[in-house]
Amino acid sequence: MSDILHFEDFHIGQTFAFGRYAVTKEEIVEFASQFDPQPHHLSEEAGKKTILGGLSASGWHICSMAMRMMVDGLIRHMANRGGVGSREGRWMKPVRPGDVLRLEVEVTELKEPQSLPDIGFVTFDARVFNQREQVAMVSLTPIVAKRG
């Protein structure tokens, strides 16, 4: 991608794939110590006693890693005006040390608010995959794009 993408450059069904995020034990524990200090996010032993079956990343950590891939892969190339939230997120599989994540997104909705003539909302249906091609997380998130 060389040119900056504006709202008009997106269309329903458009897909993008990007990212390679290697997840380490140190990062899982560091994030969880700060933001989600539950035992199954801090130690392998404690994780084994839960339905997660071992040390696994906080769901908010998965969101944050997905955001990093989204920024590097797409938002950097957009005339981006920020975010307003996320319609939905579902954590489908535990993310563990050694996992390598990637992201696929599809444009599922385009909205042009009449009251805001210089922006549009591009909604992305996102899937975070692990190296076994399992979907670890899905989300539905609008991004605000400047109109060209």
Next chain:
Amino acid sequence: MWFEEIEIGTKRVLGTHTFTQDEIITFAKRYDPQNFHIDPDAAKASMFGGIIASGWHTMAMWMRYAILSRQREAAERGVEGPGGVSPGFEDVRWQKPVRPGDTLTFTMETVGKRDLASRPALGLVLSRNEARGPDGTLYMSFTGKGLVPRKPNGG
């Protein structure tokens, strides 16, 4: 706390946090490196007029205080607050940018309980979660979901 013991309408104040510019930039450099989150000069020139926190930073901070509150409750009363493993969230809204020096109070209110046909040992608890400023201004809200164990043998 068992699913059966959780009451709809219960509202908890989880804690209060003042965001610093350093922590906003540190988080965003790693997870959301857009100019208006990491570069004070570029942020000043942006539509936000200054550094603002990544929305995901605000979510993560809500979670920090939710867990600390649950652990405090467990230590004080020997009973864990509502929680359990979460399958996800809905309807995240960042109503107002969070800026350095902003002080937010995080809350969690139980708004719904659902049976799960596929998982008879668990129930789904829905919560309305918020971050508000000292004057009550809403900065962030979302619907949280928790899978909470039911009492063995129906209590």
